[in-house]
Amino acid sequence: MADYLLAIDQGTTSSRAILFDRGGHVVRVAQREFPQHFPRDGWVEHDPEDIWETVLATCREVVEQAGITPDALVGIGMTNQRETTLLWDRATGRPLYNAIVWQDRRTADFCQQLRDLGHAELVQSRTGLLVDPYFSATKLAWLLDNVEGARERAERGELAFGTVDSFLLWRLSDGRVHATDATNASRTLLFNIHTQQWDDDLLKLFDIPPSLLPEVRDSSDDFGAADAQWLGVELPVGGIVGDQQAALVGQACFEPGMGKSTYGTGCFMIVNTGDTPAASRNRLLTTVAYRLGGKTTYAMEGSIFVAGAAVQWLRDGLKLFKEAAETEALAKQTRDGHSVYLVPAFTGLGAPHWDPKARGAILGLTRDTGIAEIVAAGLQSVCYQTRDLQVCMSDDMGVPPGTLRVDGGMAANSWLVQFLADMLGVQVDRPTVLETTALGAAYMAGLRFGWYRDLEEIAELWRCEKSFIPSMPEVERERLYRGWLEAVERVKSQA
16 A cells, blocks of 8 residues: 555645654645735635645645655545635636636625524524635635626526635546535535535525535545646545644544644644534634534534734734744743733724724734834734634533644744633643644544544654643633733724
8 A cells, every 4th residue: 555645734824745644743834925916905816726726736845855656656545725715717727817816805795685584593504604705605606707798607607606625626637526525615605504504595695506516525535636636646535624623633522522723824723522513603614624424413602713823914914034943932032911902903803893994903002112122022913713612612512622732833933822721721731733723634634545534543643742721810811811902902903
């Protein structure tokens, strides 16, 4: 049997290809960033060709780096930024417009109209989601209504819609496969998470022709094969899973009540709720955790739009440092108890506020505030936002989430993870493999390819690198958190 599995991890700011062995160890990584496009205030786009070209380049690069031939690969697993919306020509594979990114807020007014007309309850009851620009349906409706000729061509069956996974699968299979998995479908506002089908009532509500939609398959399934022209051999695709659910799998959170928080461009906290789609009273999301053998496992999720993107802004926008790795040393220089707050509402606020018109701010500046305090505030904002989610989940589930498993690029920063443990008041575990998003995709594909018998075997592979124990006095924890809540109130829109 082949020795390696190729995981494609297509993210918001970069594409990565990672080789894993059967033990879940990283063998090689290749990564390439690509440009972000901001044509108007609140609009965020990607050039789909940048996405495709960086994925293909990193796949070729990682195989070359490892010094192997492509026939040493058992196949491909894929994970992707969710909700980002693409529309392309079925005949040529060419996109009609840039990809509209999950962070994009251009449909905020449309979403408000839908809420005003009383459609929010229908949408939430079928999808587990809120009516918000974050999700794919209103982006797709915008494309159909604003790209010349798009709606007419869609009605004729000439176009295809997909999230990033579907687009990449189409390209990899040379147009032979138009499919997605249940986790990605569950983020579109068009998929009924109870029936596990595209929902006719929602398609009518958003005026989406059904012919646009991909086939929905299990997260571990036969997704066809990548054509031999790309890597020299035909490679089966055995797993597709949205990035945050992939991290849940990579963290082996297979039992109800187990949760993880991923710190990438955004931050996403997900808790496994088993075979029950638990509803939230606090505007959190009910979503598909994964679907295996036709059986759906559900999760509760809180979405923070800006986490690592705040660090990227401090680096590229304010130019306070050259490399993200410098933030840990800078944060250590801050005086205890500083009261600077950075609220990174660059594209609105996510859960539990869901305020698309909120905008970011730095508050609490004094004459002795320096770069270190502003950088620390950026890191702390991620922890405060996670506390927001923890409070909501505790109320929804009746018990607070226990030990939290963390991953993503920011989790390498020990200062941040310690502050997170202090702010949450719970133990935070960091795994030996931080590439848990790609690892989850590898595990899903590995199940398909026979590398693993079941989820129990995968769970045995998880290893903790370090546990962070809360050490901050509760009085200080609550003082800091109150200051955060006051700062958030000051940036919310008045609409």
